[in-house]
Amino acid sequence: MPDALKKYEYQTEIKKILDIVIHSIYSNTDIFIRELISNASDALEKLRYISLTDEPIVDKDLPLEIRISIEKEAGNLVIEDTGVGMTKEELIENLGTIAHSGTAEFLKQLQKQPGKTAEVIGQFGLGFYSVFMVSDHVKVITRSYKPGAKGYIWESDGASGYTIAPEEGIKRGTRIVVHVKEDKKDYLDEEKIKSIIQEYSNFVSFPIYLSGKKINTIQAIWLRRPQEISEEEYTEFYKFIARMDSEPLFRLHTSSDAPIQLHALLYIPKENYEIFGLTRMEPGVHLYCNKILIESRVKDLLPDYLRFVKGVVDSEDLPLNISRETLQDNLLIKKIGKHLTKKILETLKTQKKENPEKYREFWNAFSTFIKEGATTDFENREDLAELLLFESSKTKPGELTSFDEYIAQAPEDQKEIYYLTGMSREELENSPYMESFKAADIEVFYLTNPIDDFVMTSIREYKEKNLVSADNANIKLPKKPGEGEKKEVEKETESPIDEKELKNFIKWLSKHLKDRIEDVKISERLVDSPAILVNPDDMMTVHMQKILEQAGQTLYTSGKKILEINPKHELIQKMVRLKKEGKNEDLLTMLADQITDNAFIMAGLETDKSAMIRRINTIMNSVIKE
Numbered sequence: 001m002p003d004a005l006k007k008y009e010y011q012t013e014i015k016k017i018l019d020i021v022i023h024s025i026y027s028n029t030d031i032f033i034r035e036l037i038s039n040a041s042d043a044l045e046k047l048r049y050i051s052l053t054d055e056p057i058v059d060k061d062l063p064l065e066i067r068i069s070i071e072k073e074a075g076n077l078v079i080e081d082t083g084v085g086m087t088k089e090e091l092i093e094n095l096g097t098i099a100h101s102g103t104a105e106f107l108k109q110l111q112k113q114p115g116k117t118a119e120v121i122g123q124f125g126l127g128f129y130s131v132f133m134v135s136d137h138v139k140v141i142t143r144s145y146k147p148g149a150k151g152y153i154w155e156s157d158g159a160s161g162y163t164i165a166p167e168e169g170i171k172r173g174t175r176i177v178v179h180v181k182e183d184k185k186d187y188l189d190e191e192k193i194k195s196i197i198q199e200y201s202n203f204v205s206f207p208i209y210l211s212g213k214k215i216n217t218i219q220a221i222w223l224r225r226p227q228e229i230s231e232e233e234y235t236e237f238y239k240f241i242a243r244m245d246s247e248p249l250f251r252l253h254t255s256s257d258a259p260i261q262l263h264a265l266l267y268i269p270k271e272n273y274e275i276f277g278l279t280r281m282e283p284g285v286h287l288y289c290n291k292i293l294i295e296s297r298v299k300d301l302l303p304d305y306l307r308f309v310k311g312v313v314d315s316e317d318l319p320l321n322i323s324r325e326t327l328q329d330n331l332l333i334k335k336i337g338k339h340l341t342k343k344i345l346e347t348l349k350t351q352k353k354e355n356p357e358k359y360r361e362f363w364n365a366f367s368t369f370i371k372e373g374a375t376t377d378f379e380n381r382e383d384l385a386e387l388l389l390f391e392s393s394k395t396k397p398g399e400l401t402s403f404d405e406y407i408a409q410a411p412e413d414q415k416e417i418y419y420l421t422g423m424s425r426e427e428l429e430n431s432p433y434m435e436s437f438k439a440a441d442i443e444v445f446y447l448t449n450p451i452d453d454f455v456m457t458s459i460r461e462y463k464e465k466n467l468v469s470a471d472n473a474n475i476k477l478p479k480k481p482g483e484g485e486k487k488e489v490e491k492e493t494e495s496p497i498d499e500k501e502l503k504n505f506i507k508w509l510s511k512h513l514k515d516r517i518e519d520v521k522i523s524e525r526l527v528d529s530p531a532i533l534v535n536p537d538d539m540m541t542v543h544m545q546k547i548l549e550q551a552g553q554t555l556y557t558s559g560k561k562i563l564e565i566n567p568k569h570e571l572i573q574k575m576v577r578l579k580k581e582g583k584n585e586d587l588l589t590m591l592a593d594q595i596t597d598n599a600f601i602m603a604g605l606e607t608d609k610s611a612m613i614r615r616i617n618t619i620m621n622s623v624i625k626e
């Protein structure tokens with residue numbers, strides 16, 4: 001069957017995205033030019049790369065360039081490149097479908113932040129569709145570099161769908177004809193187009209001609225010496241390479257000769273676009289060999305948790321003809337990645353020390369990435385741990401502290417760093433696990449993010465101090481000589497309990513609770529509470545076990561806990577007496593079950609609620625004697 005005009009429907013996700021693009025009000029529609037030029041530049045980079053291999057190429061002698069022209073009468077802005085072009089299959093694949101599910105939903109969420117959609121659309125492989133902010137009809141006329149490939153015209157109004165038809169007599173590359181909407185005619189003004197290109201696309205490494213005149217300065221800024229680059233140039237390059245409108249938060253421009261020859265210009269942005277958790281950022285670093293792009297958004301260079309870093313890396317040592325498939329196995333790439341990871345973490349560490357307010361801004365946006373790193377990057381664990389910030393029992397609400405600050409203010413002989421996990425600061429402040437720490441004046445990190453538990457158990461130690469959860473069974477705190485203790489002593493002498501009776505009671509209690517509790521012990525840590533559950537598991541806190549349970553990870557179902565009782569507490573003393581006198585065994589049993597339930601609840605674990613309420617009612621009833 002001969003090739004003829006065919007109609008296609010957009011994929012549902014794309015329809016949603018187009019709907020958002022067409023019906024939103026944008027603060028910055030200029031960026032569609034940046035997106036189209038960056039696509040042209042990508043296509044040219046790909047062609048330059050292919051031309052270094054033996055692959056045959058159509059129209060091999062065409063110069064690699066971008067040409068922009070304005071058709072005032074027809075109302076068109078035309079952007080043309082001599083890059084790789086697209087086959088018919090590629091047209092359908094690239095300009096009608098989308099791999100990420102959930103992207104449309106993500107953009108919907110983002111719409112709630114006024115004016116941001118336009119900026120962000122390019123971050124998620126949707127840059128092309130931004131053209132429909134300003135256009136009611138777009139033509140893509142293209143021919144692939146592949147020998148034998150035909151030319152095609154793709155056309156769409158951005159609403160119903162698109163058509164593809166064969167087209168004779170066109171050269172390699174892509175020509176995009178943007179018919180601008182009635183109220184967007186200013187995009188037919190040459191001066192305006194020129195200034196937009198200079199703002200966003202000045203660093204494109206191919207010549208850009210506007211109405212026949214070259215308007216960009218082609219330069220690889222990362223190869224220049226830092227002293228010669230102005231702040232403005234750095235920021236401009238960031239906006240270009242990261243496709244961002246804002247300024248970066250931090251910058252790292254580094255060169256080295258040995259053991260690896262490289263130049264890198266990397267940036268850390270202000271915004272984290274993964275905030276809604278709906279989609280995952282692509283890596284943002286592009287890999288060059290002597291100014292030639294080997295791969296954009298290279299996946300196997302930096303560890304995954306650094307996917308928010310933007311910029312370029314250039315190394316002459318890279319084999320130019322390296323196939324993209326073997327990139328990930330390439331030893332040099334691994335070395336470069338390791339080197340840069342260290343550099344990035346160093347930059348962050350320095351900023352944390354020298355620029356705490358800015359670092360806090362970074363932390364607010366990217367803390368989950370650093371935590372992800374702390375649980376996955378064993379090699380850089382100590383550096384990543386240094387970057388962590390948490391609230392603690394010694395910070396005000398909302399204030400954060402770090403391991404280093406913790407160690408600096410802790411007694412020198414304290415060998416542990418303590419933490420406690422829970423749902424909120426309030427819950428943690430009132431936790432019975434905190435009693436002994438408060439009494440001994442020892443700082444405890446308050447962790448309220450579900451991932452924090454994994455972070456702590458992954459790091460395990462920092463500067464030779466073990467990280468220990470405050471609910472751990474083996475904690476022995478130094479007694480702080482102070483008023484708190486004196487009071488305790490007084491109480492003790494008031495109503496001493498017999499050693500033997502206490503032992504008897506504990507024996508009875510552990511037998512009675514044997515289905516729920518591994519062991520009953522005398523607590524060294526409790527001050528105000530009668531009993532507490534402690535966790536004999538060094539690997540996992542109770543909080544973490546609970547989270548895993550809720551996530552259906554029954555493999556990790558909470559092991560049995562140890563119940564610690566506080567013999568200084570009046571209730572326990574009364575219970576010991578009840579046991580000794582052998583009277584009212586029903587009440588004693590109920591009290592034992594109730595303090596156990598209370599301890600379970602304080603630890604955040606499940607109890608049989610209806611049984612508990614029945615029991616409480618009975619206890620309350622027995623209190624009132626008519």
Ligand code: ADP
Binds near residue numbers: 035084122127129
């Ligand atoms: P991204 O550039 O992030 O992949 P876009 O929506 O901007 O997302 O473009 C989608 C795809 O369409 C590109 O990946 C590319 O394959 C193809 N494409 C767009 N413009 C061109 C062009 N000028 N030449 C060749 N291919 C293009």
Ligand code: MG
Binds near residue numbers: 035038039126127128
């Ligand atoms: Mg693009």
